[in-house]
Structure formats: C-alpha cells, structure tokens
Amino acid sequence: MSLRLYNTLTRSIESFVPLQPGRVTLYTCGPTVYNYAHIGNFRTFLFEDLLRRWLQASGYDVFHIMNLTDVDDKTIAGAVAAGQPLRTYVQPYIDAFHEDRRYLRIEDASVYPRATDFIAPMIELVEGLLARGVAYKGDDGSVYFAISRFPAYGKLSQLDRRELKVGASERVSADEYAKEDARDFALWKAARPDDEEVGAAWDAPFGRGRPGWHLECSAMALELVRQRTGLDVLDIHAGGVDLIFPHHEDEIAQSCAYTGRELFARYWVHGEFLKVGGEKMSKRYGNITTARDLREDGVDAGAIRLLMSQVHYRQRLDLTDAALASAREGSRRLGEFQNRLLAAAGHAAGDSTGGADAPPFAEAAERLDRELTEALDDDLNAPRAVAALFAFASAGNSALDAGQAAGPRALAAWRRAEGVLGVTSAVQVVKVGTAVEVGPAADSALAEAPPEGTDEGAQRSWAVRWAVRRKDAKAARDYGEADRIRALLRGAGWEVRDNRDGSLEVLRAGPKPPH
RNA sequence: GGCGCCGUAGCCAAGUGGUAAGGCAGAGGUCUGCAAAACCUCCAUCAUCGGUUCGAUUCCGAUCGGCGCCUCCA
Numbered sequence: 001m002s003l004r005l006y007n008t009l010t011r012s013i014e015s016f017v018p019l020q021p022g023r024v025t026l027y028t029c030g031p032t033v034y035n036y037a038h039i040g041n042f043r044t045f046l047f048e049d050l051l052r053r054w055l056q057a058s059g060y061d062v063f064h065i066m067n068l069t070d071v072d073d074k075t076i077a078g079a080v081a082a083g084q085p086l087r088t089y090v091q092p093y094i095d096a097f098h099e100d101r102r103y104l105r106i107e108d109a110s111v112y113p114r115a116t117d118f119i120a121p122m123i124e125l126v127e128g129l130l131a132r133g134v135a136y137k138g139d140d141g142s143v144y145f146a147i148s149r150f151p152a153y154g155k156l157s158q159l160d161r162r163e164l165k166v167g168a169s170e171r172v173s174a175d176e177y178a179k180e181d182a183r184d185f186a187l188w189k190a191a192r193p194d195d196e197e198v199g200a201a202w203d204a205p206f207g208r209g210r211p212g213w214h215l216e217c218s219a220m221a222l223e224l225v226r227q228r229t230g231l232d233v234l235d236i237h238a239g240g241v242d243l244i245f246p247h248h249e250d251e252i253a254q255s256c257a258y259t260g261r262e263l264f265a266r267y268w269v270h271g272e273f274l275k276v277g278g279e280k281m282s283k284r285y286g287n288i289t290t291a292r293d294l295r296e297d298g299v300d301a302g303a304i305r306l307l308m309s310q311v312h313y314r315q316r317l318d319l320t321d322a323a324l325a326s327a328r329e330g331s332r333r334l335g336e337f338q339n340r341l342l343a344a345a346g347h348a349a350g351d352s353t354g355g356a357d358a359p360p361f362a363e364a365a366e367r368l369d370r371e372l373t374e375a376l377d378d379d380l381n382a383p384r385a386v387a388a389l390f391a392f393a394s395a396g397n398s399a400l401d402a403g404q405a406a407g408p409r410a411l412a413a414w415r416r417a418e419g420v421l422g423v424t425s426a427v428q429v430v431k432v433g434t435a436v437e438v439g440p441a442a443d444s445a446l447a448e449a450p451p452e453g454t455d456e457g458a459q460r461s462w463a464v465r466w467a468v469r470r471k472d473a474k475a476a477r478d479y480g481e482a483d484r485i486r487a488l489l490r491g492a493g494w495e496v497r498d499n500r501d502g503s504l505e506v507l508r509a510g511p512k513p514p515h
Numbered sequence: 516g517g518c519g520c521c522g523u524a525g526c527c528a529a530g531u532g533g534u535a536a537g538g539c540a541g542a543g544g545u546c547u548g549c550a551a552a553a554c555c556u557c558c559a560u561c562a563u564c565g566g567u568u569c570g571a572u573u574c575c576g577a578u579c580g581g582c583g584c585c586u587c588c589a
Contacts, residue, residue: 029589037589044589073587157585158518185586213587240589250586271589272520278581282588310528310538316521316582323527326539333538336552375529383529387537397553479548486550497551507551 003058003377005236006314008244008268009156013379016267018235024060025229026052027221027265029239029247030112032069033093034078038288039304039319040274040281042104044240046305047271047313047380049106051238053420054376063228066109067220068094071116071200072213079198086198087116100291104301105422111224115216116200122211122219123204125258126187130206134257138178141190141207147183150253156268157245185250186212214250218264222255237265241272275318289319298493299324300425300509303331309382309423328425330390332509335427337393338414340400345411357407360399365413368392372417382421389417429507430460432467450492463494467506470496 003016018024028048031037037045048066055062069075070090079089094114115122126143129135134149147153191201191208200210211219222232239248248268255264273280276287294304307327311317345355357365368388375384392414400406418424446465451458470485486496494506 031589032587041589047589159585183586242584242588245584246586247588273583273589275582280583280588284588306538307527312529314520315528318527320527322539326527329540330538333552340553381529383538384536387529390537394554398555401554474548477548483549490551495551498547498549499552500546 003054004379005267005269006379008270011158014267016236018060019231019233019266020229022059022061023229024055024062024235025225025231026055026062026064026236026238027217027225027234028064028066028109028237029217029243030066030068031093031097032072032074033090033097034072034074035093035283036096036290036292037100038281038283038290039294040276040288041240042100042106042291043274043308043317044238044271045101045106046104046308048238050309050313050376050380050382050420051236051269052107052109053422054380057416057420058377062110063225064109065111065113065221065224067217068097068112068114069213069216070094070114071210071216076194076198076200076210079200080194084198086200089198096292100295103295104291104304113220113224115211115220118216118220118223119202119211121223122188122215123202125215125219125222125254127205128258129187129254132257135187136180137206138180140178142178142186142209143188143206144179144184145187145250145253145257146180147185147253148181150257152256152262153253154249156252157249159245159249185214185246187215187254188212214247215254217247218251218255218258221251221264222259232259233261233263234265236267236269238269238271241270244268244270271313272316275316277320278318281319299328300331300335302335302423302425303328305421306331306334306386306423309386309421312383313380328509331423331425332427334389334393334418334423335425335509337397338418338424339427339429341396341406341410341414344400344406345408355407356405357409358399358404360395360402360404361406361410364392364395364399365409367395368413368417372420376420385417385421386423389421389423392417425509427507427509428460429505430464430467432464432471432504432506448488459492463489463492463506463508467494467496467504471504474498 004013005016006012007014026048028045030045031041045066052062052064071086075086075090079086082089126135129145130137130143135143135145137143153159188204188206188209189195189212191210195201195210201208202210221234221237225234226232237248237251252264256262275281276289279285279287281287281289291304295301303324304327307319307323308317310327368391371388371391372385375381375388378384396406396410396414446469447462450462466485466489470482470489473479473481473485489496489506494508497505497507499505
C-alpha cells in the first residue's frame, strides 16, 4: 500500500502516483508578507510540512515551492502607510516568517520565490492569454481573464453546482464596470499612484501595472517547475480550504488556458481551518495568536505540532487553552521518553550484547514502523500516527522499566516516526553531581530567585546549584530544607527528580534553546 | 438563497455494518523520606427520532444544535 490522498478536484481519495517516478513537484501557497503569520496560517503550513516530510520519508525526491506574496493590495497599503518602498516594507515580515517556521520545525522549501522577482514570467503569461483570446484589456487599463472563454472554469470548486448569492460581496469595486462579466478576475492591474509611490508598478506591453494575486502563483509555479523538470504540470498543489475558490480556481484557469493542458496540478489538497472559540482565526475577527506569541509563552514547538497532529488535516481544529495544555503535557511525556530511549540505546550500542534490541523493543519497533506507514499513507492520518508513537513510548517505558535493552532497531523506528511528526518537546535534563556546571560558587550565597533574562546557561546553573544544595540537605536528612528547595525550583519551572540509582537530576520542558 | 462540513467519554479526538484508537484530566495501586517520572488497573454505547439490515455509532431520511465558503482570507 502506498500513499493515498484526498483530491479536491475529484472529491475522493486517490492513490498518489507522481508524473515522474520517484520525483514530486509540490507547490504550496505561502504567506502574504504584510504582517506576522498567525498560527491559523501555520496550521496549513504545518499540514503541508507533514505532507512534504512523509513524501520524503517515502523515498520521493521532493521539489517544494512555497511562494511569498509580496505585492498585493495589503502589502502596498502597508508600504504606503509606512512611507517605505514595497521591498523594504515587506522584508521584516519575510524574515519573521522564516524565523517562525523554523521555530515550528517546518522544513525549508526548495525555493521561496517572491512575486516581485517573477514579473517577467507573469507578463509573459498575460501576453500568452491575450494572444489566445481568453484575456482582454478593460476600459480601466487592467487585463482580465474571460471566464466565459474557458469552459472548464469552476471544476475545482464545483461552481456548476452552486449559485452565487447576488451581492454576496459587499464590495463593488470600481473595476466592476471595466469587466465584461462580473466574475472575470484581474490578471494585471493598471498602475495607480499608490503603486507607483512604493515601487509596485512595472512596464508591460499591455500597460504599466502590477500582477493580480492569482497570476503570481501560476507564473511562479509554471516557471519553476519547467526549469526543474521540463514539465508544465504540478504533481501536488496544496493550500488552505479558503483558497479553493477563487484563488485556486483562477490559477487553474490561467495556467491551463496558457499551457493547453487539462490539468495544472494533478492533486489538489486542502487543509481545514484553525478556529478560536468556535470562530475562524482571522485578522478580521481580531482573534489572532501568532507563532511568536506561543514561543514567548515558552511553548515548545513539539507541543504545537502535537496539537495539530491530533486532529486530521481535513477537520477543523479549535484552539483552546485546555487543548494546548493537553498537548504540552503529551509532548513533554514523549520528550522524557526520547531522553530515556536515546540514553538506553546509546548505552546498549557499546555493551557486550552488541547493542541488539531485546524482543519487546524489536516488536514495538516493527509495530511502530507498520502503524506509522499505514496511518500516514491513509490520507495523512496524523492522529493515528501519533497514537502509534504514544503506544511505542508506553511499550518502551515499560520495557525499560523491566530492564530490557533498547537497540538500533528501536532507535531507528523512533527516529523515523518522530522525524516525520516532530511532536516531541525538548526536555532538558541536567544530572546533578557531575559538578560540570556547578563551579566554585556552589556554596557561596545563592539568590532564591532565578536569574533574570533568557540566558539558558545562567538559568541552568542556578537550578543546578540549588539542586546540589538540596542533595546535601537530603543527605543530612534535612527533609524540610530539601522540600523547600524543591518548591523553589518548581516555582522557576524546574523539577527535581531522585532516581532509583541514587542520582539526582533537574529538568525542565520548554522550547529548544536557541542554537 | 446556493454549496458544504460537524455533533463520539469531563475536555480534545481517530475509527468501523458486528458492540469504540490515542492524548489530557480524574480515581485506585506499585515505587519513593516526601515528591517527580514511569508502569499497572478503572473511566463512553458514538446529538435526537425514524428507516434499511440478522445486526448501525458506522448506510438512508427527518429534526435539533454548531460552523465554513459564495471573488480580502491559510
């Protein structure tokens, strides 16, 4: 059995077969960089990251394109308001996007094309459409796509089965009057003073202006895929469900009218929304949580990824404090297990048994491999994949408690699963007694409050020193003092743990320290 | 008005025509000076009402409730 995906184009689950064996071209609609992306946006990017990782884990060479929309109404409005050139205005948001996605462990796409770097291919595309007679120049100087001349229009969103509500859009833009049909969309927008002011206007044979939103994706996708594979059809195109109509529908119309192909992308996959308090997270509702908000709260990306992974990508997910807390705890547990497994398997590798897996581990590993594959191949059923990971952790903890040896087999299975899911929190464990971090100041005056700031080293040093004091108090059977110190550490987010072998450790679950 | 989605234990959630994964929380237990961690055990009949079926949570219909899209929108 291999990967099956729900294809919005056919509204059914299909076996995934790429155009070229072993290679996949994947295009995902990226952020419009006029602001910080919120985690609703990132839910989609996270689902695409899972798709990307699973394709790679399945052996495919994936060419992943994620565009950055740096020229549209919002970026231009922002640049005008800030009195900056478009490219200048947008740069901090591009940087922030990459920072946020790295925090969330979203793998690098192969390329991140910026719309303003692809003006030439866009102009070429518009010229092609004009030449084919499916585009026309309106009275306002803009160029529009004529839906009536592209019979396949509406296939993706099943427009033929719908009836557009009259006046569903409150906005009646000025260019309505320039179009032949109200549903026609702009390929190229005639330059306005604001566009000129921020450098968002380009000369073109059909008039000075700037690209329409839909055009950007078509032009960049076609250009990059042609460069890479020589083809003019994508394997997979992904995005959020709200892009199905009109964005993706319009991309299909432009691209197919231009290439003459029946398909622009062979598989269209769409992720559902993230909701907050029952409502869609949207800048419009003002219920935004950004990735950086969560990071500042000390949330490990593993917890966020777990939260998202516990709900299927085609199912809406409601973000609540309880759900996040639940995911943090689960992710922490996985992190603790990972620490144990790594230590055990690392130790086993050097011992006389040759590092072989004890039967319970060999069995658990085989099962995890199988269940992970079954789950993810089944339209990326991450909830089931995560369940398999938890089952492995439970079995592994149990086996470790029983003194069973973990070896390379168990380690490989864990790494494969966690490598795709990335749902484990980093749990810092510092063994106390090694004196490595204690230093000469161990018995000098030590502040009861943890050090200010985010210096991990200072935090850890502080915790270790107190832990050493507690160790001494405990050795002296001064349990009152030992308990007081534990409470002190707990208040700063550290837990003290006495192990069975008499060793002592302090640990904390949190975001990965900056690297 | 059109198209569509959802309603599973305290919370989140997967799934199946033959009596329901997983996570969090909770209860009891093992271990521990006390904890923490880990492990073990316990904790649902799947919104309501009809229908089809030997049998439905799983198919069909209706009802109630929540939500999304219909050219800004991940």
